[in-house]
Amino acid sequence: MTMVRIGIRNLWRSKLRLVLVAALIGTPFFLLLVMQSIGDAVQRQTEILKHNVNNTLQLRARGSMGHVNMVGNEDILPQDALAKVKGVEHVAKVEPYLLAMTPTEGHNFAMVVGVAPGDTRRLESHGEAGNPKILAGRDLTDADRGKPVAIVGQGVAKWAGIKPEALGRAALTLDLKHTHPVIFALDRAPVTFTVVGIYASGYVFGDMQLFTPLDTFREVYGVPEGISWLYVRADSADNLPAVERQLRAMLGDIADIISPTTVAEFQATATAAVQRLANGGTVLSAVLMVLVVYFVMLLVVRERAREIGTLKAIGASDAGIVASFLTEAVLLCAVGAIAGALLFALWGGALAQLVFGLGVGPFLPAQYGSLATTLSLAPRFDPSTLAVLVVASVVAALGGSAWGIRQIIRLSPMEAMRNE
Amino acid sequence: MSDRNDLIVLRRVSKIYRKGNENVSALDGIDLALPARGMFAVVGPSGSGKSSLLHILGAMDRPTEGEVRVAGQVLNSLPEAGLTHFRRKTAGFVFQGFNLIPNLNALENVMLPMEFYGVPAAERRQRAAALLERVGLAARLTHRPGELSGGEQQRVAIARALANDPPLLLADEPTGNLDSKTGAMIYELLKEIARERTVVVVTHGEALAALADRVLHLADGRLATNNLERTTHV
Numbered sequence: 001m002t003m004v005r006i007g008i009r010n011l012w013r014s015k016l017r018l019v020l021v022a023a024l025i026g027t028p029f030f031l032l033l034v035m036q037s038i039g040d041a042v043q044r045q046t047e048i049l050k051h052n053v054n055n056t057l058q059l060r061a062r063g064s065m066g067h068v069n070m071v072g073n074e075d076i077l078p079q080d081a082l083a084k085v086k087g088v089e090h091v092a093k094v095e096p097y098l099l100a101m102t103p104t105e106g107h108n109f110a111m112v113v114g115v116a117p118g119d120t121r122r123l124e125s126h127g128e129a130g131n132p133k134i135l136a137g138r139d140l141t142d143a144d145r146g147k148p149v150a151i152v153g154q155g156v157a158k159w160a161g162i163k164p165e166a167l168g169r170a171a172l173t174l175d176l177k178h179t180h181p182v183i184f185a186l187d188r189a190p191v192t193f194t195v196v197g198i199y200a201s202g203y204v205f206g207d208m209q210l211f212t213p214l215d216t217f218r219e220v221y222g223v224p225e226g227i228s229w230l231y232v233r234a235d236s237a238d239n240l241p242a243v244e245r246q247l248r249a250m251l252g253d254i255a256d257i258i259s260p261t262t263v264a265e266f267q268a269t270a271t272a273a274v275q276r277l278a279n280g281g282t283v284l285s286a287v288l289m290v291l292v293v294y295f296v297m298l299l300v301v302r303e304r305a306r307e308i309g310t311l312k313a314i315g316a317s318d319a320g321i322v323a324s325f326l327t328e329a330v331l332l333c334a335v336g337a338i339a340g341a342l343l344f345a346l347w348g349g350a351l352a353q354l355v356f357g358l359g360v361g362p363f364l365p366a367q368y369g370s371l372a373t374t375l376s377l378a379p380r381f382d383p384s385t386l387a388v389l390v391v392a393s394v395v396a397a398l399g400g401s402a403w404g405i406r407q408i409i410r411l412s413p414m415e416a417m418r419n420e
Numbered sequence: 421m422s423d424r425n426d427l428i429v430l431r432r433v434s435k436i437y438r439k440g441n442e443n444v445s446a447l448d449g450i451d452l453a454l455p456a457r458g459m460f461a462v463v464g465p466s467g468s469g470k471s472s473l474l475h476i477l478g479a480m481d482r483p484t485e486g487e488v489r490v491a492g493q494v495l496n497s498l499p500e501a502g503l504t505h506f507r508r509k510t511a512g513f514v515f516q517g518f519n520l521i522p523n524l525n526a527l528e529n530v531m532l533p534m535e536f537y538g539v540p541a542a543e544r545r546q547r548a549a550a551l552l553e554r555v556g557l558a559a560r561l562t563h564r565p566g567e568l569s570g571g572e573q574q575r576v577a578i579a580r581a582l583a584n585d586p587p588l589l590l591a592d593e594p595t596g597n598l599d600s601k602t603g604a605m606i607y608e609l610l611k612e613i614a615r616e617r618t619v620v621v622v623t624h625g626e627a628l629a630a631l632a633d634r635v636l637h638l639a640d641g642r643l644a645t646n647n648l649e650r651t652t653h654v
Contacts, residue, residue, distance in 0.1 A: 002535040009523045310519040313480060314580065315508030315536040317501075413480040413507065417471055417515065417592055 003320040007327025028288035029340025035281035042274040055237040058258040059230040066228035079225035090239035095119040097229040103180040114217025123206035136164030137197030151197035153207030293400020309415025333393035348379035428454040433486030446472035448641035459614035461629040464638035479503040512581030516593035518573040520565040527561040533583040551579035571602035
């Protein structure tokens, strides 16, 4: 205990050294916490996805894209599939879609999507990037059901010459008899939609869609019943396989069931990239900590060689002297950890955003480009943060002091006689 | 010849250091016997082996050859833990540079060897205060080394060397960093201590050597006289 007490007192021997070492050890602690916060944020995002976007199955009529006017792909699911699916255990939500295509200049065609107001507006090929941001105007509401009202992607708006300031008055007419190599004509009257909103998805093809209420779509295209796509959301990603099994048993003969790849993709890309970065950063931070402690303790041993010799000469054991130095090293690391935590509280969020933007964002698939703005990278302190700080302090102190301890043990009490 | 009551008996003690590719003989066949009381000065030119002799007497170093017996213990055969115990209980050290622990006060410095020896807290505090009073520092118990003069620091160091009441006190140039007036006070203190135990002092100072009961002249690692003869008893 005596030597531990001496170790505690030694911490305060030089205030300047204490400040410098706290800053030097605090910096890698700060980096460590930043890496942790990024890793945690991505982990949280993955958990959110598991309970939201990524636990969704898509059902289409067997062998068909389910587009009501697409050559060879016009088969749709029967209407009673909706009720059947709703009755499946662990199904949290069911969202029916109807889809058609309309030829356009420049992009071959646009998609016309019937969706219930309030349901997720998913984009063809980018279903996981649902509910694109409304740039101008408004979204569909329940009051729009059955009315020729639409919101369009900015690509469609450009093609149709619709300006944001004209929303609510702007009209877009679709000629259902207009054909295309993959679109057949429907013997239906042209329909004119009032465009009330423009969205932006970030994808060229994603911006070439028109969303109208499902009831409106049925009336316009003459589809009184049936469903193009049925999105089935399980109450959790964990229950998704069970839901999928039940759906296959129930509708496997008439429907293709498409499992989501989003969680796997997210985990394989974002989570993996962040984990790599976080692990690399953690190792780097730990190495930096150990190096700082190593040099500080080496300096301390050299500076106090005569004192160590004196302690040995007056009867201190090697173990006692080592205990005193280890106490000092652990306390130095603890002070560094506190300094790092303070830095983290002040600038952790900003640095995490920067590191994510520079170190992770460029390596993610394009659809995760906006992840940096949606991730919550604000500093958080919880018991795991404290555990990280304590464990890192002890490990850095032990690892960094190992060589210094060796030197202490090798020092002879004759060092006490050396006169500088 | 040596007496069974001698505190220190050295027989044909040699110490050879390796310096680069050369062997340097620091001590060469030293025979020495010193009684259980008295002040003994070790003098000689630089490099004559004074410090090496002190290291070996204080169990800080082992001889290359020969036998070292102090207070009945053969130091050659003691393991490291035994040497540590010897330094706690049998030998007290006084250094030229005082070597006090800078962030401990005078009382704590004196208590330190007792803590290593396992003396209970209340007893060590009492003994440390008594020792500091004996060396004239009763009013300086809570002062740290940086707040004490050189002479005061050396008196704290002497009190610390006596903490576990060792039969042997070893001093390496104890007045080397002190002015002559303060040095004379330290001589007197050591002389007084030598009435109750063996004090071996390495010194260049003639005044201190003159106070010694016996002067051991070292040259080229050899003693100038046959020191197994008990020429001095105090």
